[in-house]
Amino acid sequence: MKTKISQMLGIKYPILQGGMAWVSEANMAAAVSNAGGLGIIAAANAPASWLREQIKIAKALTNMPFGVNIMIMSPYADEVAKVVVEENIKVVTTGAGSPKKYMNIWKDAGIKVIPVIASSAMAQKVEKQGADAVIAEGWESGGHIGQIATMALVPKVVDSVKIPVIAAGGIGDERGVAAAFMLGATGVQMGTRFIATKECQAHRNYKDRIIKAEDTDTVVTGLSASKPVRALKNTMTNKYLELEKTGASFEELELLTFESLKNASEKGDVVSGSVMAGQISGIINSELSCKELIEKIITGTEKLIGGKGFYE
Ligand code: TUI
Numbered sequence: 001m002k003t004k005i006s007q008m009l010g011i012k013y014p015i016l017q018g019g020m021a022w023v024s025e026a027n028m029a030a031a032v033s034n035a036g037g038l039g040i041i042a043a044a045n046a047p048a049s050w051l052r053e054q055i056k057i058a059k060a061l062t063n064m065p066f067g068v069n070i071m072i073m074s075p076y077a078d079e080v081a082k083v084v085v086e087e088n089i090k091v092v093t094t095g096a097g098s099p100k101k102y103m104n105i106w107k108d109a110g111i112k113v114i115p116v117i118a119s120s121a122m123a124q125k126v127e128k129q130g131a132d133a134v135i136a137e138g139w140e141s142g143g144h145i146g147q148i149a150t151m152a153l154v155p156k157v158v159d160s161v162k163i164p165v166i167a168a169g170g171i172g173d174e175r176g177v178a179a180a181f182m183l184g185a186t187g188v189q190m191g192t193r194f195i196a197t198k199e200c201q202a203h204r205n206y207k208d209r210i211i212k213a214e215d216t217d218t219v220v221t222g223l224s225a226s227k228p229v230r231a232l233k234n235t236m237t238n239k240y241l242e243l244e245k246t247g248a249s250f251e252e253l254e255l256l257t258f259e260s261l262k263n264a265s266e267k268g269d270v271v272s273g274s275v276m277a278g279q280i281s282g283i284i285n286s287e288l289s290c291k292e293l294i295e296k297i298i299t300g301t302e303k304l305i306g307g308k309g310f311y312e
Helices: 004-009 026-034 048-061 077-086 100-108 120-129 150-160 174-182 204-212 235-245 250-257 260-265 279-283 290-305
Strands: 015-017 039-042 066-071 091-095 112-117 134-137 165-168 187-190 218-221 229-232
Touching: 004 187, 015 026, 015 039, 015 290, 026 039, 026 048, 026 066, 026 290, 039 048, 048 066, 048 077, 066 077, 077 100, 100 112, 100 120, 112 120, 120 134, 120 150, 134 150, 150 165, 150 174, 174 187, 174 290, 204 260, 218 235, 229 235, 235 250, 250 260
Parallel strands: 015 187, 039 066, 066 091, 091 112, 112 134, 134 165, 165 187
Antiparallel strands: 218 229
16 A cells, blocks of 8 residues: 555555554564554653663564654653664654754654644644654544544645645544545554554553443543643543642642553553543454554555545
């Protein structure tokens, strides 16, 4: 399935695996890349030494290209920004902030830079800064989100920039991928769907909550502090929302989420941890290998819209 994105990134299928903090590690990234998509290691808020080790593991597991996601608000962003250059990484995606500060060193190193954005204004800003493509992420997504739904965001971003657009947020099967192409995207990124894969190392409890989730099971916390985060409802999100109603400060609220994502994804604490996941959890009901998942989605998408020129 050749599109502007698959050609730009040198991959077989225009499917990116989202860079999910404390979930997207080397094993999953390598499995996605070996299956013809673009696997992505999330640098999250980990130090450079952790990322370097993950890159080493992924290089041992695949000869295909893979990317690194850099969360701009990480305290280690400066050092991980250098690691991707030193390790000859071909694709960098960024999230939760503007990549401006690092654009020159990455472009000079020949890295394809693809920021995740949640508005058309931000898409135009990063295009001017030299981004090679953008990931337009709707608020259906899990984790830190913007406020526009994918259905409205993607066509608006497509109309606002000349660089290729990758759609993200609420995509979990071939119907979502076909819809994304109809909206003008030339690639997709999926996060939540890849958590329910055999190669994903997230804790069994985390995967099971996604597999069992209904469409109404996610909530958005942090709107009062303009730091919206979507996660599956649990004791933590209930407490958070209660405290928000009482006008609690962001610092007080943050005490609830401290280390909470890692507690969910690594220790399996799906009660007091943060089980970040998107609204598409509702349609995810089985665990597949990354290869099975990607092949099913590509075959299905081709059946729906193949040969009709919707993607190129
Ligand atoms: O980054 C994400 N999703 C994330 S990051 C994350 S880690 C975290 N953990 C605990 C609390 C909060 C976060 C979990 N999920 N998605 C990409 C994304 N980026 N969505 C929205 C944005 C974004 C926001 C503001 C991109 C640019 C931006 O720019 C603001 C500006 O003007 O600089």
